[in-house]
Amino acid sequence: MPIVDIHTHVYPPSYMELLKSRSTVPYVRSIPPTNSPRLFVLPSEDPPSTTSTGRPIGPEYYDISQKIAFMDTHNIDISVISLANPWLDFLHSSGAAAAAEALNNDLSATCDKFPGRLFAFGALPMSASIEEIVSVIKRLSGMKYMRGVVMGTSGLGKGLDDERLNGVWAALEETGQTVFLHPHYGLPKEVYGPTGGEEYGFVLPLALGFPLETTIAVSRMLLSGVWDRYQGLSVLLAHSGGTLPFLAGRLESCIAHDGKLLREGKIANRRTVWDVLQKNILLDAVVYSEVGLKAAVDVAGADRVLFGTDHPFFPPLEKNVEQERWPSVTTNYKAIKDAFGPGEMEKVEGVLGGNAVRLLRLEV
Ligand code: 5CU
Secondary structure (H helix, E strand, O other): OOOEEEEEOOOHHHHHHHHOOOOOOOEEEEOOOOOEEEEEOOOHHOOOOOOOOOOEEEOOOOHHHHHHHHHHHHOOOOEEEOOOOOOOOOOOHHHHHHHHHHHHHHHHHHHOOOOOEEEEEEEEOOOOOOOHHHHHHHHHHHHHHOEEEOOOOEEOOOEOHHHHHHHHHHHHHHHOOEEEEEOOOOOOOHHOOOOOOOOOOOOOHHHHHHHHHHHHHHHHHHHOOOOHHOOOOOEEEHHHHOOOOHHHHHHHHHHOHHHHHOOOOOOOOOOOOOHHHHEEEEEEEEOOOOOHHHHHHHOOOHHHHEEOOOOOOOOOOOOOOOOOOOHHHHHHHHHHHHHHHOOOHHHHHHHHHHHHHHHHOOOO
8 A cells, every 4th residue: 555645745946935035924035144044934933032043944945956855755645735825815816816827837748757656735825816716626626646735725805715715615515625634824923921931932823823723713614614604625623633523522612502503503403523523524543642633533543644744844853864754754653653553554644645545546
């Protein structure tokens, strides 16, 4: 059974040029004394503070031969690549659709250079009109290597419970494309303390802000009835669904006990959180622990959890020739193996690749 990485990002060369040309986040800038390029990407990095230094960005982000080398080092047979955050969200509406078309063509040509090894989730022009977004979705559905779309949590600017997104969900459902839902915006930095948590590097926004952002976005989709209206809509959640596997019971109970929802007739004929988790939600296995992985499997099912790496983010901090394999990847491999018993090899193989091949139709 092949090993498939469904959570692996790129910033294609043209996107890198865009990042280098900008002076507000997201941007790439060379910082003295080394003058090597650094990426400033999170909203909390804008405006840059005196202590903010971004993170190093090198060819592992834009040179596809480095992705293939990374795959070979980690025994990964197939990768489903996606543009990294913040995708095309920050573009002005006038050029967004054309930028999405160009970027998706670029991703597709990259996949074509490595047939059978690369597939992709396309990018959407979320600042464009609904008609333009739907037209990109329809075009993606006919592209050989595209298997869905990558999307952030802001939607058209007001979140994913926005009724204006109905046409987008309908087009994704109709064309059978998976939405890879990934965080970027985090939480307001005040929640991390008076300094915004800066003294702790990126730990709070990445370890907590990202997963909570995903949890809130999906909860709003559930509460607004997205999956009651689009019962075939499939959404793959980054980072094993944030905290959703742990909080699903509480979310369901709070819905069932809410007087306002009862009065508005929104409780009786809805699909439960559990039903949506089991039928419409796929979870990646980027959770770095057996405990988290088991929770993901418990709520979504072992046949709906999919291995990922988050490459090229989270490289080893110390370059060590003895340690070619990235601990951020081996931790997830170990969690998958440890989460299942000795007689459950089939489930391990499913999470490592079989589920992705089946659910994303990864045959050329
Ligand atoms: O380190 C980071 O900021 C990130 C990011 O921006 N996106 C991601 O997927 N992982 C880490």
